Structures are given as structure tokens and as C-alpha cells.
Amino acid sequence: MAESEQHSSAMPEITESQGKQWAVENDVFQIYRFFSSSSREDQDALLKLRRDNHIEYLNKGLRQLPASFCTLDANRPWLCYWIVHSLALLGESIDDADLEDNAIDFLSRCQDQNGGYGGGPGQLPHLATTYAAVNSLITIGGEKALSSINREKLYKFLLRMKVASGGFSMHDGGEVDVRACYTAISVASVLNIMDDDLVQDVGNFVLSCQTYEGGIAGEPGAEAHGGYSFCGLATLALINEVQRLDLPRFIDWLVFRQGVEGGFQGRTNKLVDGCYSFWQGGAFPLLQRLGSVVNEQLGIGTEEHTSISTEGVDSPDLSEDDPDHEGTSSQADKHFHPKGKGQTSDRSKVSLSDIGAEFLERNMDIPPLLQSAVLQDYILLCCQVPQGGLKDKPREHRDFYHTCYCLSGLSVCQHIWSKSLDSPPLPWAIRGPYSNLLEPIHPLYNVILDKYHEAHDFFSASEL
Ligand SMILES: CC(C)=CCC/C(C)=C/CC/C(C)=C/COP(=O)(O)OP(=O)(O)O
Numbered sequence: 001m002a003e004s005e006q007h008s009s010a011m012p013e014i015t016e017s018q019g020k021q022w023a024v025e026n027d028v029f030q031i032y033r034f035f036s037s038s039s040r041e042d043q044d045a046l047l048k049l050r051r052d053n054h055i056e057y058l059n060k061g062l063r064q065l066p067a068s069f070c071t072l073d074a075n076r077p078w079l080c081y082w083i084v085h086s087l088a089l090l091g092e093s094i095d096d097a098d099l100e101d102n103a104i105d106f107l108s109r110c111q112d113q114n115g116g117y118g119g120g121p122g123q124l125p126h127l128a129t130t131y132a133a134v135n136s137l138i139t140i141g142g143e144k145a146l147s148s149i150n151r152e153k154l155y156k157f158l159l160r161m162k163v164a165s166g167g168f169s170m171h172d173g174g175e176v177d178v179r180a181c182y183t184a185i186s187v188a189s190v191l192n193i194m195d196d197d198l199v200q201d202v203g204n205f206v207l208s209c210q211t212y213e214g215g216i217a218g219e220p221g222a223e224a225h226g227g228y229s230f231c232g233l234a235t236l237a238l239i240n241e242v243q244r245l246d247l248p249r250f251i252d253w254l255v256f257r258q259g260v261e262g263g264f265q266g267r268t269n270k271l272v273d274g275c276y277s278f279w280q281g282g283a284f285p286l287l288q289r290l291g292s293v294v295n296e297q298l299g300i301g302t303e304e305h306t307s308i309s310t311e312g313v314d315s316p317d318l319s320e321d322d323p324d325h326e327g328t329s330s331q332a333d334k335h336f337h338p339k340g341k342g343q344t345s346d347r348s349k350v351s352l353s354d355i356g357a358e359f360l361e362r363n364m365d366i367p368p369l370l371q372s373a374v375l376q377d378y379i380l381l382c383c384q385v386p387q388g389g390l391k392d393k394p395r396e397h398r399d400f401y402h403t404c405y406c407l408s409g410l411s412v413c414q415h416i417w418s419k420s421l422d423s424p425p426l427p428w429a430i431r432g433p434y435s436n437l438l439e440p441i442h443p444l445y446n447v448i449l450d451k452y453h454e455a456h457d458f459f460s461a462s463e464l
């Protein structure tokens with residue numbers, strides 16, 4: 001046997017997925033090597049958010065929305081949400097009044113006469129496009145957009161989608177999964193139409209989807225995935241039943257989904273992808289506000305044994321930019337105030353009708369458990385298209401979905417060290433120039449905070 005044949009037969013087989021993993025890591029490491037060998041000035045330029053180009057890319061997409069997107073014809077409320085939410089994160093609103101009116105009119109035409117929104121005018125109402133349409137209208141804001149939502153009929157549509165297991169069906173005769181639970185409960189909560197009939201047994205359905213790995217799958221018996229894990233955790237938070245989930249196992253699964261690239265993978269042994277910056281990264285600001293439940297489940301919370309460990313938590317380098325910085329105390333020490341056992345939150349007092357607002361006021365009992373700086377680097381260096389738009393990973397193409405969820409994840413990272421979402425982050429929390437700062441989001445609904453407050457005031461004034 002020739003030496004080369006002997007050698008190749010002794011080599012272990014490389015699977016297709018290992019090959020792809022290697023190629024992605026190689027691309028990412030080349031980018032990071034180039035970055036780390038660059039001057040400080042060039043590094044700042046590389047980390048700069050190409051705000052104007054993203055805005056131009058998004059506005060162009062919005063103008064094309066009514067006429068094109070044939071292949072995404074059943075997804076136009078989603079396209080609208082991805083674009084208007086991305087613009088809102090960038091601090092922009094729709095740049096022309098006619099276009100804004102057209103978007104509201106278009107979404108009204110997607111509204112079914114019996115409630116809920118379809119993927120386009122005349123299409124069957126669907127929970128996912130209902131969530132996208134409602135979040136788009138909240139993001140557009142103002143009387144015309146908010147009052148265009150028929151809440152009475154939407155409530156009837158949500159109730160019609162409810163199934164015996166406690167979950168929801170995505171549409172008449174459709175799939176029953178954790179996405180459906182989240183989209184139904186999220187719109188019911190933000191529109192102030194939540195009641196016991198909608199909430200009945202939803203928690204049981206979500207719990208039945210937590211897997212042996214600790215994450216949450218789309219349906220019982222399936223594989224844990226970041227998209228469904230965010231949906232499951234947020235649903236339980238919105239119905240105030242998070243204490244029923246095994247949170248230590250959930251956290252254990254979640255933190256190990258952040259790869260050496262800085263980005264997150266959606267499930268074990270898969271490639272990192274920019275959109276999981278939100279689906280996985282977005283779970284961390286929820287967990288911060290659920291710290292008392294985590295500590296209760298861990299059996300800690302006494303003064304001596306205050307909380308989940310803050311050791312090794314990613315705390316960005318402190319500089320003199322941080323006026324609070326003194327001596328050696330960690331960020332976590334300064335920003336998080338674990339409660340003693342006697343101070344755990346009284347869950348029975350929480351009213352579901354106001355949980356969105358109450359959630360923002362909660363103590364942050366545990367620090368951010370993700371590496372927020374390297375996730376920002378992954379988004380800015382590996383997912384940004386300099387001409388505008390963001391993408392899954394190097395060599396992929398930009399699209400509105402990845403633009404929306406990369407920017408949502410970037411906003412989460414920038415604000416996650418702040419004591420309150422109302423106060424601007426300190427400079428050390430922001431990778432790249434401070435002008436990279438995005439608007440904060442409401443972590444349960446993924447709409448920007450100002451627009452959430454406007455919608456909350458509007459809808460809390462009227463019960464159904
Ligand atoms: C609110 C709402 C509608 C949420 C949807 C959440 C979401 C993103 C779910 C993901 C679904 C899924 C199993 C993707 C796997 O795709 P893949 O196999 O192409 O990707 P992967 O290799 O990264 O797992």
C-alpha cells in the first residue's frame with residue numbers, strides 16, 4: 001500500500017458539519033486576527049456601526065414592501081416588523097408620512113374580519129403574522145396605528161387558536177408549538193386583553209417542552225433550540241409561571257450555546273448565527289429579572305450565600321470613563337443587589353394585566369450571564385455588511401430578518417449592564433464608538449422601550 005493511502009485510511013472521517021464548522025471558525029478567526037493586528041484607530045473604525053448605511057438599506061426595503069417580495073408573500077407583516085423595528089433600534093422612524101400611512105393601511109388589509117392578521121391581504125390569520133403586525137403597529141405608534149387593531153376580534157381569534165393541551169395552534173388546523181404560545185401571550189399581554197381562559201394550562205405546555213439538555217424545544221420530544229427557548233421563557237415570564245421551569249438547567253444549556261466566535265448557536269453542535277444574538281442573548285435580560293426565582297431553586301439567597309456566582313462573568317474592562325469605578329469591586333457588585341431569603345418577590349401579588357410594566361421595575365438579582373463584549377464583536381465584525389444590513393455569518397448575504405435580530409441582540413448587549421433601561425449605559429458597556437448605541441428594547445416583547453410605554457398607556461386606558 002502506498003504511504004499516502006495508508007495515511008488517508010488512518011485519518012478520521014471529517015463530517016460535513018465539522019467541515020462547515022471549521023470553515024466558519026477559520027473565517028471568523030481571520031477577521032479577529034486582522035482586527036487585533038490593527039491600530040487602535042482602525043479597530044474603532046472596524047467596530048463602528050454603519051448606521052447610515054443600515055438606515056438606507058432598511059428604508060429602501062420599506063419602499064419596496066407593497067409591490068414586491070413575491071417569494072415572501074405570506075410574510076409581509078414580518079418584513080414590516082423586521083424593517084420598522086430595526087429602524088426604531090437605530091433611532092429612526094419611517095422617513096415619510098405617506099409611507100407610514102401606507103404601512104398602517106397595508107397591515108389593516110391583512111387583518112381578518114374575524115380577528116388576527118394574515119401574511120397578506122385575504123390570507124388566513126396566523127399567530128406569527130399577528131405578532132409581527134401588532135409589534136409593527138406599536139413600533140409605528142400614534143393613534144391611527146394603535147387604534148387600527150381590533151382587540152375584541154383579536155381576542156376571539158386567540159381563544160379560537162387555544163387547544164386542549166393548553167397550547168395554541170399557529171392557525172386554524174395548524175401546528176401547536178411554543179412559538180404559538182409566545183406569539184399569542186405576547187400580543188394578549190401588550191394589548192391588555194389577557195385573561196384566565198387564554199392563560200389556562202399554557203405553562204403546562206411550555207414545561208412539557210423543556211428537554212433533558214435544559215433548553216426548550218418547539219414541541220414535546222423535540223430538540224432544545226434558541227428560538228423556542230426565548231419563546232418559552234418569555235411566555236412563562238408573561239404568565240408569571242417561570243418558577244415552574246428548571247432554571248439552573250435552562251441556564252446551564254443557554255450559557256454553553258455561546259461559541260468561541262462570540263456569537264451564539266441555536267442548538268448543540270450547530271453553527272453560530274447572528275440571529276441567535278437575540279433568540280439566545282435576549283433570554284439573559286429576562287433571567288436577570290428572574291434572579292430571585294433562580295436563587296430560590298438553587299436553595300441560595302441568604303446573606304452569607306447571596307446569589308448565583310458573579311465570578312468569571314464578562315465585565316467589560318473598566319476605564320476612567322466609568323465614574324463609578326473604585327478599587328477592585330466588580331461591575332456585578334455595583335449593579336446587582338441580591339435579595340436575602342426574606343426578601344424574595346411575592347409572586348401572588350403580580351397582576352398579569354400589568355406584568356409588562358411591572359417586569360421593568362424588578363430588581364436585577366443576578367448579573368448578565370453572557371459574554372456581552374465578544375457577542376458585540378461578533379455582530380459588528382462578522383455580521384455587518386458595510387454597505388448596510390446584517391447577516392448570519394461571514395460569506396452569507398444580508399437580509400431583513402438577520403438585520404432585525406442582530407440589532408436586537410446588539411441592543412441587549414449594550415444595555416444589559418445598566419441598572420435601569422431608562423438610564424444610558426456607561427461607555428465601557430459599548431464596543432466601538434459610543435455612537436454605536438442603540439435604543440433599548442422591552443425584553444419580553446422586543447419592541448423599543450419608548451414605543452412600549454406609548455402602547456401601554458394607550459391600551460391600559462381601555463379594558464375590553
Ligand atoms: C416569535 C417567533 C415566531 C419565534 C421563532 C423562533 C425561532 C427562530 C425558531 C427557530 C426554529 C428552528 C428550529 C430553526 C432551525 O433552523 P436551522 O436548522 O436552519 O438552524 P440551526 O442550524 O441554527 O438550528
Ligand SMILES: [Zn+2]
Nearest residue numbers: 273274275392
Ligand atoms: Zn439566523
